[in-house]
Amino acid sequence: MSDPVLELSGLHTDIAQYHILEGVDLSVPRGQVTMLLGRNGVGKTTTLRTIMGHWAAKSGTIRYDAQDITGWPTPARARAGIGFVPEDMGIFSDLTVEENMVLAAASGPLDPARLTRIFAAFPPLKTFWTAEAGNLSGGQKQMLSIARAMAEERILYLIDEPTKGLAPAIVSTMAGALRDLKAQGASILLVEQNFAVAKALGDHAAVMEGGRIVWTGPMAELAADTALQERLMGLNMEVQG
């Protein structure tokens, strides 16, 4: 395994009175796609949100790019190169597509070359550039959500269920865009319920159960072992393709 861009050690997170993460240990290799898998409610989204700083870790450490970021506020983590695509997409619906993208370029104006690449991956964003983001379809909103994370150079992307509820053609566009990100050297920690997408994109997999990582290994190994899939993830994964 290449050197990790992100390492979680003994991460515990409480939300109100609920103890959600119960000691997460996870290593995310640099420049690769790590799939975070598991049944609904096992703590995948909370793991991403704890890494991003939305929830404070009760104990444990988060090391990112050789720095301990456990106590950092969310904006500092973002400025250090962590891009976040939430499950609900987090689109600013009253702003136009253009305004959403301008805002995403936090360190300066939008880079035209980067924007050209984004338009090539997601042509509807060019078509609806001046339209209010709230009027986009679900798939277009998801495109905008990922495009926004791509608006600046990122080292690590945290992406939560980008294909949820999307038509197969859009799913394939999303998968292609994520593959391109990886080809450009980005590291991705991806929560995904669509096992076909997970199989196609993932280099590594980490499976969660009860707020902990219970299995890690190559994605190919998990994809090849249906008994292991059944044992670790039950029937919640959408097995397609």
Place this chain on the structure above:
Amino acid sequence: MTAAPDHAPTMTRASLFHRLGQAAPVLLVPILILAGFLAIGAPSSWLTLTVSGLAMGMMIFVMASGLTLVFGLMDVINFGHGAFISLGAFVGISVLLALSGWTEAPSLVLNLAAILLAIAAAMVLTGAVGWGFERVIVRPVYGAHLKQILVTVGGLIVVEQLIHVIWGPDEIFLNRPETLQGAITFAGAALEKYRILAVALGLAIFLAMRLVLRRTKIGLIVRAGVQNGQMVESLGYRLRLVFIGVFVAGSALAGLGGVMWGLYQGVITAGMGERMMILVFIVVIIGGLGSVEGAFIGALLVGLMQNYIAFLEPKLALVSNIGLMTAILMWRPQGMMPVVKAK
């Protein structure tokens, strides 16, 4: 690069019905003005009342605009906002009284210069007090609405009492600057000069706020922060700093509103801000939480409605704004142009 899906969407013009639905709140102001004209009958009285209503609306908007952004950005219910209205009025009027040589001179330039200095002093001081208010009173109670109400009401009382300590317990009467007294006659209607100035000033502030919110990055951050603050932070922006800036600006605008209102009424009291908060909250609620445009339209509706009803049916004047709020909330329960959905 990835192949995009075959679907090639195009932009089409929204239907007339859809466009009318979106413009409906904006249309309410001319509709109310037209209804006022039909109900009042006499054009000169209608024009006088309309200018008076617009002036009142503009001043309420100036006071409410900061509150709606603070409400939207950080989900903070600041009942202490009225303190900045009173404080601004006392500071501004003190400056005007000190500059009596300028205000009593029959020179429009000197009179306006005195008002501008009074406004600047009021805004600087209320902005500074707003910064301290956020740091000491509001910051410890983020996310706790009941505590916010209790401590900000407490803050309001403290500021009111401090005004009593500094300026004394009595109300202060004042005359408007020499050239802004009286009225001009237009189409047979008497239009008070100060009200025309208040309309112009309020409109200029609204346009400036709109420009900042629509055309600058900081405005973009504020608008996005009102909708989804966590996501704005996830993009790398320190929303806390933006919020402090908005709180200070909102306090300064309340101070400006206090000076304008004091000059409008010709008398100031420590409790004037507290009393204005009823109208300010009505404007924020009917405008839609977090919406500057909504607050602007709401304030104009409140100002016009109060003036028309006071003329037509004086006994109903006290309940006219509550009636307006009830009608708008029955039509749009989240307010006219909500940016933040009520929880």
